[in-house]
Amino acid sequence: MSEVLRRGVGAIHKGRLRSSRVVTNSYFTRSAKELAGTAAVRLIDREGLQRYLDDYNQKLIEMFQAEEAEY
Incomplete structure (x- = not known):
């Protein structure tokens, strides 16, 4: 299990964060x-x-197509 995940969960339980995302x-x-x-x-x-x-x-x-259509 990832140290990043452990830290995120720990910070939430300690009240330092309200939510977290971990991407892999x-x-x-x-x-x-x-x-x-x-x-x-x-988890993503x-x-x-x-x-x-x-x-x-x-x-x-x-977005780019819309900009091109303006010209």
Whole structure:
């Protein structure tokens, strides 16, 4: 399990954070998911990261197309 995840959960339990996100380009173990479930930690795995990047890229494309249409 990731030290980053442990620190995020610890900070939430101590009241230093209200929520946290941990991102990986891989997948989370069952124990990582269970630990994240004890606090307001959102786990973003490879597939979630890819969806985020796809959505972001699509928004950029639409923005650039809108700018080109103005000219």
